[in-house]
Amino acid sequence: MAIRENVEDGVRKNIREPLVGEHKEQLVHESKRHPWMVYFTTFVAVCGSYEFGTCAGYSSPTQDAIRKDLGLSLAEFSLFGSILTFGAMIGAITSGPIADCFGRKGAMRVSSAFCVTGWLVIYFSEGPVPLDIGRLATGYGMGVFSYVVPVFVAEIAPKELRGALTTLNQFMIVAAVSVSFVIGNVLPWRILALTCLIPTAVLLLGLFFIPESPRWLAKRGRRKDFEAALQILRGEDADISLEAEEIQDYITTLEQLPKSNLLELFQRRYLRSVTIGIGLMVCQQFGGINGICFYTSSIYEQAGFSPTLGTIIYACLQIVVTGIGAAFIDKAGRKPLLLLSGTGLVAGCIFAAVAFYLKVNQIGLAAVPALALTGILVYIGSFSIGMGAIPWVVMSEIFPVNIKGQAGSMATLVNWFGAWLCSYTFNFLMNWSSYGTFILYAAINALAILFIVVAVPETKGKSLEQLQAAINS
Incomplete structure (x- = not known):
């Protein structure tokens, strides 16, 4: 134990604020460039946040229509509404391991698959059981999205834009809730469920055109992929050497700590x-x-x-x-x-x-x-x-x-x-x-x-x- 503690203390002493002095100034100069790929990648990611909001906002405007069409009691509809949160808790438990194992993009694909399945089950439901299963599936997807979207955006964004871009997660959630409330009062509940597939469709398509998180790639030891992803995000003409060195040095230092x-x-x-x-x-x-x-x-x-x-x-x-x-x-x-x-x-x-x-x-x-x-x-x-x-x-x-x-x-x-x-x-x-x-x-x-x-x-x-x-x- 004493040897392990000494090693950990030594490693922690090496964890420092990197890129000081002239190197930091050069990085600040580079960070003033805001290539469009960062914004596009963020837009694709926060489609997951919008999907989160559609899940949260679905039950309120559809309560009367679903109960009437399917003959649900108040208790049965209450279960339908609340089971979303239980699905989200399961999603929260598994979101980190999924994002670490399959990548941030992989986690968003898994989440999208659960949401698509859930909405289709809700659309075809003729009774409370399939309705609850569909709601549980969308809740699981919502729970994964709630973790992976802000993490992914934070990991791709330049530091001076990180706060604003990450906050778009919450903005898209509240926008989706509000839109669901408004259109849910004019659309049938089954059609509203189909409209909730739109943000996942945009997300799944967009994932083919955006890079994986450079920091996740660096953690996985994929040096070439890491540098390529960072170059795409910062722009073809940007000098990424200092930022890449900072990230890689920190990852290397962390890897010396026990798992x-x-x-x-x-x-x-x-x-x-x-x-x-x-x-x-x-x-x-x-x-x-x-x-x-x-x-x-x-x-x-x-x-x-x-x-x-x-x-x-x-x-x-x-x-x-x-x-x-x-x-x-x-x-x-x-x-x-x-x-x-x-x-x-x-x-x-x-x-x-x-x-x-x-x-x-x-x-x-x-x-x-x-x-x-x-x-x-x-x-x-x-x-x-x-x-x-x-x-x-x-x-x-x-x-x-x-x-x-x-x-x-x-x-x-x-x-x-x-x-x-x-x-x-x-x-x-x-x-x-x-x-x-x-x-x-x-x-x-x-x-x-x-x-x-x-x-x-x-x-x-x-x-x-x-x-x-x-x-x-």
């Missing part, structure tokens, strides 16, 4: 990155987002505000603010946006808590609808600008490539478990105390702010190798 297993993630050298990655997922999900998101119409109705109008405003605001967050993440930084987002989440919960406190105690009832609307809009706007996207961005940045599969799968599993727990308990909490529910969420979001201040580093403007060396040394 990681699940228990290794909790050893000292990885403990900080694992704590940050899992902690941010807890902050994202346990602050109430899925309860509020899934039951927005019910919240508006209880507060006396039009559910239809409120939901439309909610969807539009979510898309716009997520886009604003994507535009500013590489300028303002991850941590300031997270703190701004957390503060807004607390404020939104307080507004909603006050609204329901007034309603329960029959005080100032005329103000209840406006306060509830304000609270929900402040909440979702704040979530969209930071807490929605940035935990995925940071997760894709902080884990070294040798543990990224296992650590990323664990963080994604925690995220989906939190999503299920929050959505499952929301109605029970509201029956217990409507204003108490929002006070509880406000307290959790306040703790999230404290966690961000204490534990989360700023990651903008650094290469993945520089960042991971600093955190995991």
Whole structure:
């Protein structure tokens, strides 16, 4: 044990911030070039994010039609809706190993295959059992996409664009949810299922024209393929020698460490990155987002505000603010946006808590609808600008490539478990105390702010190798 610890300490001392001085300046000069291939590759990848959103947004507008056509009870439809999350948890567990074994592109192909199969099964369903099987399959694909898309985009992007490009993952998710809600009110539920095949078709076609992640290729020892992929992404005329050397040196250093297993993630050298990655997922999900998101119409109705109008405003605001967050993440930084987002989440919960406190105690009832609307809009706007996207961005940045599969799968599993727990308990909490529910969420979001201040580093403007060396040394 002593010999092993000495070897590991020696290796960690060699993990350094590479390319300092004149070499770093040359790399910065090269990184100012933004070849179109990076944008095209990102577009193809985030089609998986859009598919994620179609899975999440499908059940809400189709509930009445599916129940009527197939004669489902409320309990049977509830199972259909919630089984998506269980599929996503299975997908989260397996996403890291699949992405490590078959590559990022291979994982996206596997995920697409499950989604295509699931949608076709849903389209041809004549009863609850095949409907649930199809939903479980799409959930599995969604769980894999939730991990592999932000990781792939982070690994291909230049450092000064990494935040904005990775945030497109969340933007495409919320856009797809909103579009599904709108067209789901005018299209039959079977036809809506077929439209959900479109993003997977675009993704599968696009995968033939984009390179694999250079960092994954380097980890697999495929030096020529790694350099070729990096050259394609940076442009034919770009000098990739310094960036390639930085990546290769870091991969070589990591390979000298013992092979990681699940228990290794909790050893000292990885403990900080694992704590940050899992902690941010807890902050994202346990602050109430899925309860509020899934039951927005019910919240508006209880507060006396039009559910239809409120939901439309909610969807539009979510898309716009997520886009604003994507535009500013590489300028303002991850941590300031997270703190701004957390503060807004607390404020939104307080507004909603006050609204329901007034309603329960029959005080100032005329103000209840406006306060509830304000609270929900402040909440979702704040979530969209930071807490929605940035935990995925940071997760894709902080884990070294040798543990990224296992650590990323664990963080994604925690995220989906939190999503299920929050959505499952929301109605029970509201029956217990409507204003108490929002006070509880406000307290959790306040703790999230404290966690961000204490534990989360700023990651903008650094290469993945520089960042991971600093955190995991």
